[in-house]
Amino acid sequence: MTVTIREIAKALGADCAGETGLVVLRAAEPARAGPDDLALAMDKSYGAALLEGQARAAVLWDGADWQAMGLKAAIFVNRPRFAMAGITAEFDQPPEIAAGIHPSAHVDASAIIGRNVSVGPLTVIAARARIGDNARILSQVTIAEDAVIGPDALLYSGVRIGSRVQIGARFIAHYNAVVGSDGFSFVTPEPSAAEQARRDFKTSGKVKKQAYHRIASTASVLIGDDVELGAASTIDKGTIADTKIGSGSKIDNHVQIGHNVRIGAHCLLCAHAAIAGSSVLGDRVILGGQAGVGDHLVLGDDVIAAGATAILSNVPAGRVMMGYPAMKMEQNIAAYKALRRLPRLVAKFEALQKQVASLMKKP
Numbered sequence: 001m002t003v004t005i006r007e008i009a010k011a012l013g014a015d016c017a018g019e020t021g022l023v024v025l026r027a028a029e030p031a032r033a034g035p036d037d038l039a040l041a042m043d044k045s046y047g048a049a050l051l052e053g054q055a056r057a058a059v060l061w062d063g064a065d066w067q068a069m070g071l072k073a074a075i076f077v078n079r080p081r082f083a084m085a086g087i088t089a090e091f092d093q094p095p096e097i098a099a100g101i102h103p104s105a106h107v108d109a110s111a112i113i114g115r116n117v118s119v120g121p122l123t124v125i126a127a128r129a130r131i132g133d134n135a136r137i138l139s140q141v142t143i144a145e146d147a148v149i150g151p152d153a154l155l156y157s158g159v160r161i162g163s164r165v166q167i168g169a170r171f172i173a174h175y176n177a178v179v180g181s182d183g184f185s186f187v188t189p190e191p192s193a194a195e196q197a198r199r200d201f202k203t204s205g206k207v208k209k210q211a212y213h214r215i216a217s218t219a220s221v222l223i224g225d226d227v228e229l230g231a232a233s234t235i236d237k238g239t240i241a242d243t244k245i246g247s248g249s250k251i252d253n254h255v256q257i258g259h260n261v262r263i264g265a266h267c268l269l270c271a272h273a274a275i276a277g278s279s280v281l282g283d284r285v286i287l288g289g290q291a292g293v294g295d296h297l298v299l300g301d302d303v304i305a306a307g308a309t310a311i312l313s314n315v316p317a318g319r320v321m322m323g324y325p326a327m328k329m330e331q332n333i334a335a336y337k338a339l340r341r342l343p344r345l346v347a348k349f350e351a352l353q354k355q356v357a358s359l360m361k362k363p
Contacts, residue, residue, distance in 0.1 A: 001025065001091050005057050005073045008038070012086040017066060018073035022057050027091055030055065040087070042080035059083065095156065097136050114151065132169065144180065150225065162237060168225035168247065175231045179223070183236040183243075183259025183277060185215035215239060217259055224248070224265065230255060236277075246283065264301065282317060 002023050009016035028037035030049035039055035041047060041064075050058060050069050057073040060066055066074035077083040101107060101119040111125045114133035123141040125131065131143070132151035143149065143161045150169035155161075159173045162180020173179065188210045193203045219238035224247030229235070233255040236243060243257065246265035256274040257263070263275070264283035273287040276295035285299050288307035293299065300317025310324040323332035 001093065003090050005038075005075060008059075008087065008090050009075045011090055012075065012077060012083055014075050014077050014083070016073065016075045018057075018071065020073055022073045024057055027087055028053070028055070030058065033058075038087070040084075042077055042083060059087065094154070095136070095138060097138055102139075120157070126163075147180075156231075162220065164220035165223070165237075166220070167223040168227070170226045171223060172228040174229065174233075174253070177229045177231060178234040179229065180221050180237050181234055182217040183215075183239055185217070185239055185259060185277065186212040187215055188212060219243070219260075221245070227251070230271070233257075236261075252289075258295070270307070 002025055004020065005016055005022050005024065006020035009020070024038040025036045026038070027040055028034070030039040030041040030046050031052040033039035033053040033055035035054050035056050037055055039050055039053055039058035041050050041058050041060055043061055047064070047069065056071060058066070058069070058071055059075045059077060062076050062078045064074065064076065097118045097120055099118055102121045102123070104121045105119045105123040105125070107113065107119065107125045108127045108129070110127045112130040114131055114135065116133055117131055117135045117137070119125070119137045120139035120141070122139055123137055125143045126145040128146045129143050130148045131137070132149055132153065134151055135149060135153040137155045138157045140157050141155050141159045144163040146164045147161045148166045149161065150167055150171060152169055153167065153171045155173050156175045158176040160178045165180040167179070190208065190210060192210070193207050196203050217237035217239055219240055219242045221235050221237055221243045223245045226248045227245055228250045230251055230253035232253055233251055235245065235257045236259040238260045241260060243260060244262045246263055246267065248266040249263055249269070251269045252271040252273070254272050255269050258275055258277035260278040261275050262280045264281055264285065266284050267281055268286045270287060270289040270291070272290040273292070275281070275293045278295055279293050279297045279299070281293070281299045282301035282303065284302050286304045287293070288305055288309065290308040291305040291311070293311045297311060297314055299311065299315045302318045303315050304320045305311060305326065306322040306329060308324070309321050309326045311321060311326045315321055315326070320329040321327065322329040327335070
């Protein structure tokens with residue numbers, strides 16, 4: 001990849017100065033940047049590191065004295081993290097895949113393939129599947145019967161798309177992601193110990209021996225536009241109604257989304273988050289890593305759950321949650337501080353007990 005300072009600045013909507021026609025090959029940390037690199041020193045704290053490297057051009061904070069740093073060109077940004085999205089997009093190298101359908105791929109005669117679609121080796125596209133224009137499908141991907149994938153999709157190797165799944169435009173699924181696996185739903189002929197415990201918070205102690213019967217997933221999965229699904233993440237089909245993922249939502253690696261779940265638009269689900277069946281998440285919900293949501297719950301718009309939070313009840317819109325079980329973040333922090341003080345409080349209490357006992361012995 002080669003790009004000029006002027007082109008990067010234009011893509012960012014940012015100001016630039018110096019030799020703006022200077023070509024750079026990659027982005028780099030300031031101290032490790034070579035003469036053909038674009039050093040990323042977007043905060044004053046990185047200014048000194050520029051002197052350790054050999055960069056001729058850098059992305060700097062607003063108002064930086066780029067000439068005093070010995071640079072030949074500079075770009076100025078006021079929101080570094082957002083600028084990173086544009087900078088990395090300029091240097092991004094998408095996976096290589098040959099145009100057209102690889103000879104070893106199997107595409108059913110009834111499948112509908114859009115224009116400019118690339119299909120990699122050993123991929124299987126089943127009956128009546130529909131693939132939108134400009135889709136890029138890498139090796140060993142499986143797309144089941146009647147699945148619909150919108151235009152400009154990118155499916156990495158090992159992705160599995162189940163039957164009747166419907167996906168919008170610009171979908172990205174990373175290695176070994178699964179959309180449309182069956183939901184984990186089983187039932188016993190008579191109420192089980194788990195059902196009794198949920199109802200009464202205890203069991204009778206007498207567990208009847210009975211087999212589990214599978215509840216089939218007769219619905220599928222609906223995914224909106226601009227959704228990204230991380231490696232080895234799974235989205236289960238619905239039982240009767242479809243599992244739904246709203247447009248713009250981003251799902252990290254190793255995330256589990258259960259059957260019948262409905263997720264709103266522009267949600268962020270970090271690694272190892274899990275959402276049990278039939279729960280509903282509003283728009284812009286954020287789940288930190290390893291956060292869990294119990295079944296049949298409702299989280300309002302703009303709820304944020306810190307990492308490893310266990311949500312066991314409904315959460316109103318806009319609330320920030322933390323802990324196990326989940327509570328308001330400020331309450332959880334206060335409770336944790338109190339918990340750390342418990343040993344000292346117990347020691348003081350025991351000392352007071354001894355004093356009282358000693359006083360009671362005196363005549």
